[in-house]
Amino acid sequence: MKKVPSIWLMVTLMMFPQIIETIYSPVLPNIAQVFDVTNIVASQTLSVYFSAFAVGVVFWGIAADYLGRRRSMLLGLTVYGLAAIGAMFASNFEQLISFRALSAFGAAVGSVVTQTMLRDSYDGVGLAKVFGYMGVGISISPVIGLMSGGVLADIGGYQGVFAALSLLAVVLVLACSVRLPETKPEQISRPDLARLMRAMLSDKHIWLDAIMVAAFNIVLFSYYLQGPFVFESMGFNSQQFGYSGVVLAAGTFVGSVINKSLLKRQWHSSQLIWLAVSGALAGAVGVYVLQSSLWFLAPMLLIVASFGVGIPNLLSGALVNYKAQAGSAGALFGLMYYLMIGLGLSAVGTMQDLGLALSVFGTVLVFAKLAR
Template sequence: MKTKPSLWLMLLLLMFPQIVETLYSPALVSISQAFAVSDTEASQTLSIYFIAFALGVAVWGIVADAWGRRPTMLLGLSVYGISALVALQTDSFAVLMLARACSAFGIAVGSIVTQTMLRDSFDGDALGKVFSLMGLGIALSPVIGMFTGGQLVLLGGHGAVFTLLLFMALVLLGCCVRFLPETFPETVTRTQGTNQSFPLSALAKRMLADWHIWRSALLVAIYNIGLFSYYQLGGFAFARLGLTPEVFGYSGLLLGLGSCVGSYLNSRLIANEVSLQRRLLGAATLLLLGAVSLCLLQGSVWFVLPMCLVVMAFGVAIPNVLSMALSDYKMYAGSAGALLGLMYYLLIGAGLALAGLIEHLGWVLLGCAVAAWAVTLIHRR
């Protein structure tokens, strides 16, 4: 009988990519100053991160079906660790951008392979409950990342942030070497996702023609763009108000409260058997209320308060979308998850690139809210 992975380790692996990115966010102003680049150039490192992350999701998901879950996870974390070391040592902004891209490619393994291992080990309502728990961890990750990043920037600038990122990579790699089991289903051959009986091209064609897949990819992208646009633009907004990266990091504590409320609300909705469609409409409503309120308050530091509604919307929407997204593709969980991840992370990267050019958090969130409503209602009709 195959051993199920420890949920604490799965939680750490899913949280790690989020912690990595939000811990980096308070350092954007420091990076802009240290490398003598504009705010726009510094903020675009986030969009580059997600585009490279998308490619990593595609590669690691396919490799996980060919080589197995455990060796793929170890290889991806090793790539991330090496890239983090390069980022720590360089004094070139171009090399930093390349290191960021490579680190994103490597750490993508924590998202796609972890989700695949959970789908290997759980299904049905059990999978939905596990994803709800994972959603709470993902929602709390920015709190940990932003607060820690703000403190580190205060102590040692972006170099202190990069040092911690390298240390975390080494610790997590060690934990996986010691505790991570192989979860690949014994009833599925390791090349099934890419063999001649069902080649990757056929799987991709099937998924691209599946509106349910597109709907899932669009919704995941929309809510992530809304959330990460704050991490991308918020630090610069605080700086324009005369506030420090440390204060920006403290705002993560407030967002953490919204995350907890959103995850609790989602668990209650599931317990009361509220339909998936109504849960998604509720999330879209929260996002719209947060976007409108933030537009009205963006001239003051109180614009942080409506972001609580945005993270609540994220906490409701994402676990529900991810738990059901690949229900028809379980036999090809790794490859299907890779292709789905490629779709939504490319969308996230493009959306954040546009957000960096717009440089107005309120307008970005309004666009996300309108898009969330449109995608949800189109399915209903």
């Protein structure tokens, strides 16, 4: 009998990479001050995070096909936890960046192996519905990270944040040790990575799906990258920036309701993705117009809601032709879009203009969907 993992554990594991990124966002001004670096330099930690995350996606995705899903998950979480402890005691910015990169490498297991385990356990409409739950979790997780990060930043600065991340690692390792089954099929072909890579690199649809997944993430994470400095320029502190997560939570709820409702009405994934792309671009333009006041949070709601509709429908359908090598295909697909996210957020950090950045990548979404 095939063992099916707990949906709630899967949602938690899918959420935690996003939580550990956004919990760090409110403390960026503190890091810039403590380590005496500019806001632009401090912002680049996000691009470093996603670049290291991309390497981790490949490593753990391939490991899942060789070592098994459960063992790979436990190893990745352990690496993440040790790196979080190291970051807490970093004595200079270079050490902080290094441990931050290592923690991202370990945390990548929560994304790629979780997706692989879901593809092991579900297919068709069932997989789309499960990824709908994942989409809700992914959308909520930045809100949780943002709010808790704002409180921790005010209480203990960056060290308080990394202490919380270390504790999270312990909790996840214990939960997975007790509740996580092995879902790797008994009969699985050893991945021919060179052949698989050639097939995926020549697949136009894979490239366009990767671009859209990356662009959705960039428009969402641009807020967590630039938001602290936007709020600081308006005279607000880190905790007040964290509270903006409450406002964005409304967008998460709306996106979830829309996605579930339209799936029940037999909307096709392509239609839902079009809806999400259109909403993201409209929200981006709204932020560009209103970013000099707190009213810019209103169109940010639209962006968050669009993320909640677009991402689950993209992820559930992206690798339907690569199910026989789900772990390795997921790893290579993740490498593609996480490298794009890293490069995109590096550009966003350089722009130092939230509205402009969102408009650029909202336009990228539209062109990618048109080409798809």
